[in-house]
Amino acid sequence: MRFYCPRCWRDFAKDVTICPHCGLDIREFWKSRDYVEKLIIALEHPEKETPIRAAWLLGQLKDSRAVLPLIELVKKTEDVYIARAAVQALGEIDTPEARQFLGTLVQHQAKMVRDEVDRILAKNENTPKHLKKRRGL
Numbered sequence: 001m002r003f004y005c006p007r008c009w010r011d012f013a014k015d016v017t018i019c020p021h022c023g024l025d026i027r028e029f030w031k032s033r034d035y036v037e038k039l040i041i042a043l044e045h046p047e048k049e050t051p052i053r054a055a056w057l058l059g060q061l062k063d064s065r066a067v068l069p070l071i072e073l074v075k076k077t078e079d080v081y082i083a084r085a086a087v088q089a090l091g092e093i094d095t096p097e098a099r100q101f102l103g104t105l106v107q108h109q110a111k112m113v114r115d116e117v118d119r120i121l122a123k124n125e126n127t128p129k130h131l132k133k134r135r136g137l
Contacts, residue, residue, distance in 0.1 A: 003015050003016070004045065004046070005019035005021060005022060005024055005026060006024070006026065006029055006030070006041050007019065007022050007024040007029070008021050008022040008024070009044065009045065009046050010022070011046075035061075036058070036061060036063045036065055036066065037065075039054045039057050039058050039061075039066070040054075040058070040065065040066055040069045042054035043055065043058075043069055043070070043073050043086075048079060048081070048082065051073065051077075051082050051085070051086075052081060052082055052085040055070060055073070055082070055085040055086045055088070055089040056085060056088070056089065058070065058089050058093070059088055059089030059090075059091070059092030059093060060092065062092060062093050062094075063093070064093060064095050066089065066093060067090065067093055067095050067097050067098050067101075068097075070086045070089050070090050070093075070098075071086075071090070071097075071098075071101050073086045074086045074087060074090075074101075074105070074113075080110040080112050080113060081112075083108075083110065083113050084110075084112050084113055084116050087102065087105065087113055087116045087117060087120070088116060088120070090102055090120075091116075091119075091120035091124070094124065099124070102117050102120060102121060103121070105117045106118070106121075
């Protein structure tokens with residue numbers, strides 16, 4: 001099992017209280033965060049499966065605090081699976097800001113992401129009519 005520092009994301013082989021690389025008090029850091037905040041932090045985790053799981057959970061929780069971090073994740077990731085997971089979560093959270101951002105992704109470079117955006121926009125009654133018309137939904 002590997003352990004990670006939530007500040008510097010360096011890993012180490014054993015569970016420690018203080019990160020040996022950046023000095024963060026890891027236990028105090030985690031105690032001071034609620035579940036959604038921890039999931040938002042996990043979006044930055046270096047293991048690809050962790051951001052995907054965190055995005056899915058954030059979508060299930062539908063907490064609007066996750067919208068901006070999910071948008072930033074889509075913008076910066078080059079991993080289409082992570083981008084798709086973040087898009088799915090944004091579709092589940094379904095705030096006006098999330099819908100507006102999803103509308104900008106109809107030209108995303110990855111077909112997998114475009115297809116997910118189309119699916120979300122088609123099923124969502126809150127999708128503006130001009131987006132549905134433009135996408136033929």
